[in-house]
Amino acid sequence: MAILFLAFIQGVLASGDVEVQPLINPAVVGDTVTLSLSPPAALKSGSWAVGKTLILTWQDNQQAVFAGYNGRASINFLTGALTLSSVTVADSGVYIVQSSDPQLQANASISVLETVSNVTLRANQTNLMELNSSVAMTCSVSSGSSLSVLWMNGSSEVTESDRVQLTDGNATLTISNVSRYDQGPFRCHVFNHVSNGSSDPVNFTIIYGPDSMALTVNGQNTTSFSIGSNLTMLCSAQSNPPAQLQWAFRGELVNATGPLLELFSVSEDQSGPYSCLAFNNHTDMNSNITTRIMIAKLSGTEQRAVSVWLLPLLLIFGFLF
Structure with a gap:
């Protein structure tokens, strides 16, 4: 089978007419991913690899699955589609299908992401003195991959400035010379393409x-x-x-x-x-x-003005009584 695979590599012609289409992308850890050919092609033999790592090869209705993919990878002998179960983050990469009968090569990139869970925000102190104190906040998760972090102060997004620094891939927010407007509530929002989560709010007491x-x-x-x-x-x-x-x-x-x-x-x-x-x-x-x-x-002028103002009222009250 290895000799057959080398033979495929040595004269495989790229075909722009056939594309690899993942059923889901990105996928979540634990998902089952199927990579199909579009348009469908009846391949009598071929191979699937991710990067330079062979997953399996097949000919007619026989397949050979390589180490690390036993029990997880299988081929559809009629369409050449690859099915990979219980995927992990390590399964992310460029998947390549090659065939010599008919002769073609196609590929597609797959991302496997871990869902975000248990977003936590911690500050090194919460009692601060205006213009004299600095604070560092760290956002962490129990699980998650390919993460992006967004910081919020109330309903406003926190952006970098001469007093505000974002480091460690935006996971750490540092504010120098805090002002009364930095009291919060602060939250960090963590997300990837398949999930998201927010921390509990943190408020500061600023003197x-x-x-x-x-x-x-x-x-x-x-x-x-x-x-x-x-x-x-x-x-x-x-x-x-x-x-x-x-x-x-x-x-x-x-x-x-x-x-x-x-x-x-x-x-x-x-x-x-x-x-x-x-x-x-x-x-x-x-x-x-x-x-x-x-x-x-x-x-005197003010007194006369008051008298002129009061006179009509006195006449009215006198008439009534």
Whole structure:
């Protein structure tokens, strides 16, 4: 049979009229793969090989199966189709059929893939300091071959940048100088042509702030108010954990903490700069914002305007009563 195979190699003519068509490609580990000829050809003798490794040879209705394929490979004597059962990843390759009666040669590539299972994401730490910490995440699987890895932060795909590196075939994601927007949830999605899987999410606790402070008075941008007004000042700061807030008037701390400072029936001597001070005892950072409040009597023009506005209302109420 080996001599017969060498004889085939020595004068085999390539035929563009016949193609090898796999029944499934790619195949999954454990599948049975059949490689047929198209159009069908009645081959009296020939051989099948993968790369340079012989699988079997046949003549008429007799076949010889080579080591490694016993019990797995068989030939259809009428059509020359090869059937290979219980395929493994190692069965991937270029399959070549050759015949001298009639004389032809054809081939096709087959991929055998292992399905993805048990996708796991691990991080070397989960408590991070903004701009001072780096984190490395590793994506792994229990099984799978010819894998591609996609990283997600929430609903956004993670791509490389000056802070973000993907290594080890995208299996490792490293983020340097993390920001508050890197808190996650992070997932890795692993896939090949026959299966896919995603890891459980991983979230990070990122310590930052305080910064981006804001201060409003009575929910407005104005800072001038009349004597007797009630004022509610609201202070906010971006911070994790939430910042401790303290109020000051004219540079002196007042007996008020938290986001609200309320003043009732204010007088002129309460005019001046009001400050909100924020402190994060985890980052050991502080920030502040100041607004200057003016409290005064209504001017004559303003008083006349109020009187003109109130007069029709007083006439209406007087008429009703």
